[in-house]
Amino acid sequence: MNKKPPRISSFDLRAGDHLSDKYEVVSRLGSGWEGEVYLVRETGTRIERTVKIFFPRRNPGNRALRFYARKLHKLRHCPVVIQYHTRDSFEFKGAKVSFLVSEYVEGELLSDFLKRQPGRRLSAFQAVHLLHALATGIEAIHNVGEYHGDLHTDNVIVLRHGLGFELKLLDMYSWGAPNAENIQHDVFDLIRLFYDAIGGPRWYARQPQEVKDICKGLKRSLIAREFRSAGQLSQHLEIMEWR
Numbered sequence: 001m002n003k004k005p006p007r008i009s010s011f012d013l014r015a016g017d018h019l020s021d022k023y024e025v026v027s028r029l030g031s032g033w034e035g036e037v038y039l040v041r042e043t044g045t046r047i048e049r050t051v052k053i054f055f056p057r058r059n060p061g062n063r064a065l066r067f068y069a070r071k072l073h074k075l076r077h078c079p080v081v082i083q084y085h086t087r088d089s090f091e092f093k094g095a096k097v098s099f100l101v102s103e104y105v106e107g108e109l110l111s112d113f114l115k116r117q118p119g120r121r122l123s124a125f126q127a128v129h130l131l132h133a134l135a136t137g138i139e140a141i142h143n144v145g146e147y148h149g150d151l152h153t154d155n156v157i158v159l160r161h162g163l164g165f166e167l168k169l170l171d172m173y174s175w176g177a178p179n180a181e182n183i184q185h186d187v188f189d190l191i192r193l194f195y196d197a198i199g200g201p202r203w204y205a206r207q208p209q210e211v212k213d214i215c216k217g218l219k220r221s222l223i224a225r226e227f228r229s230a231g232q233l234s235q236h237l238e239i240m241e242w243r
């Protein structure tokens, strides 16, 4: 039987709704192209978890879910990556819908954190700390030959912000098998995130040389020449000197 997946574009679950008999919805955390993300509580234990429910059309043959689950599992020893728990399914309007269960990370989305900074941007000094936390976190991913694939401020959670940043990454994207190009792409996305965090094009000309030595005017070839992986970028930050 080769039935077409049903066309579902929203689940719109409410607090108190149940997913199978195992999880109770607490609130919606986000919704995107692939599906919707909810904070849930495991019935019986009351433990909080996050579920990502896939729109069947975005997850034919469970491919999207399987990719994400396997990648999270492979990266389970990388402290920056959220922990995968299990997969499950529930019935929605007569269709069987799959979801992925991961740990719930309590913190603030990096995009929200940046919005509430004075002038909606970080100082160069703070941003270097942010970039360093991201680069060292992603270094562990690159070291096992993997890549993230979708680094931006809505996929980073700030757990703690003090002398430095403690972060968690979510939501990876598959551009196919890992290779040097995918890893290079992560490095570029990291530097662009840094560039945006310090105010983007409006403030770039006024940034100190140390910042320009990192951003290189966002020229991909220049960035690729010096930083081939997140590890090389974090190393650069560790030995750089403010003039």
Ligand SMILES: Nc1ncnc2c1ncn2[C@@H]1O[C@H](COP(=O)(O)OP(=O)(O)O)[C@@H](O)[C@H]1O
Residues within 6 Å of the ligand: 029, 030, 031, 032, 033, 034, 035, 036, 037, 050, 052, 082, 102, 103, 104, 105, 106, 109, 154, 155, 170, 171
């Ligand atoms: N494990 C998690 N813990 C806490 N919040 C999460 C978690 N996973 C996702 N979120 C929230 O849900 C939003 C959407 O989840 P995400 O996995 O990025 O899916 P998508 O971008 O495909 O909708 C995130 O931006 C974040 O705010």
Ligand SMILES: [Mg+2]
Residues within 6 Å of the ligand: 032, 154, 155, 171
């Ligand atoms: Mg996302």
